Amino acid sequence: MPNDRFARTPKPPYYAAVVAAQRTSGDRGYGATAARMTQLAASMPSYLGLETARDETGFGMTVSYWRSGASIRHWKQQIEHKVARERGNADWYDHDELRVAKVERTHGRPG
Amino acid sequence: MPNDRFARTPKPPYYAAVVAAQRTSGDRGYGATAARMTQLAASMPSYLGLETARDETGFGMTVSYWRSGASIRHWKQQIEHKVARERGNADWYDHDELRVAKVERTHGRPG
Numbered sequence: 001m002p003n004d005r006f007a008r009t010p011k012p013p014y015y016a017a018v019v020a021a022q023r024t025s026g027d028r029g030y031g032a033t034a035a036r037m038t039q040l041a042a043s044m045p046s047y048l049g050l051e052t053a054r055d056e057t058g059f060g061m062t063v064s065y066w067r068s069g070a071s072i073r074h075w076k077q078q079i080e081h082k083v084a085r086e087r088g089n090a091d092w093y094d095h096d097e098l099r100v101a102k103v104e105r106t107h108g109r110p111g
Numbered sequence: 112m113p114n115d116r117f118a119r120t121p122k123p124p125y126y127a128a129v130v131a132a133q134r135t136s137g138d139r140g141y142g143a144t145a146a147r148m149t150q151l152a153a154s155m156p157s158y159l160g161l162e163t164a165r166d167e168t169g170f171g172m173t174v175s176y177w178r179s180g181a182s183i184r185h186w187k188q189q190i191e192h193k194v195a196r197e198r199g200n201a202d203w204y205d206h207d208e209l210r211v212a213k214v215e216r217t218h219g220r221p222g
Contacts, residue, residue: 005170006131006208016212018127018174020117020162032208053164053172059116061172063129067175069172087175095113097219099120101127101212108208 007049007065012103014048016068017075021096023058032093033084040080046071065074072100118160118176123214125159126177128186132170132207141203144195151191157182176214183211 011110023030041047046067054060066072090097134141152158157178165171177183186192200209 003133003170004125005133005168006206009210012210016129017191017209018129018212018214020174022114022116024163031200051172053166053170055164055166057116059114059164061162063131063172095117095219096218097113097117099123099127099214100216101129101214103129103212105211106209108206109170 005051007051007063009048009065009103009106012105014103015069015072016039016101016103017064017066017072018099018101019062019064019096021060021062022094023054023060024092024094025058028091029087033087037081037084040078041075044071044075044078046074069100069102116162118162118174120159120176120214120217123216125214126180126183127212127214128175128177128183129210129212130173130175130207132171132173133205134165134171135203135205136169139202140198142202145196148192148195151189152186155182155186155189157185179209180213 004036038050041050041064048065050062050064052060052062064075066075078084149161152161152175159176159178161173161175163171163173175186177186187196
């Protein structure tokens, strides 16, 4: 059965921000900021949901869903998010990568 | 620094198959089949790479990258993969969802 780890997205098309990231070791304030960023993203009108998993090595995949590619740009420019990403680059991530992709079709529950 | 958990994808456009899945508990042969499927995908000419993370609750995100949307359809139809997915639905996953998306732009290393 689906659980609340799955995002309840509408029918395509919509956009996905696919982030792969390798965490550094230790929390160093990461958990609190990550929770705040999730809350902040969810407050944006174009946000559709988020799915994320991180394994015991600190490697994680986070995919957030948005109504448009422009709304992902807007989220990237959001000032508090920008400050958090700068902190991320300095302290929390060894490396991270973002891909912006247009969801065209789905199988299983989404859409 | 990037490590081998990050896929070395070309410049966009290309496609992503984004899978969110909740594993059942216990291995039940899953690990061996997952390794075989990764090997099989990598042998396909349109395959570009894969990024995956699963947490301690069994929730995981796996994103594989492909040259085209058609090549993802082809991979879904690959017979050994099809049999493995049927086994997955029956034994290994409580629930899983696939989104097929066209990668348009990237930030960080990919592309």
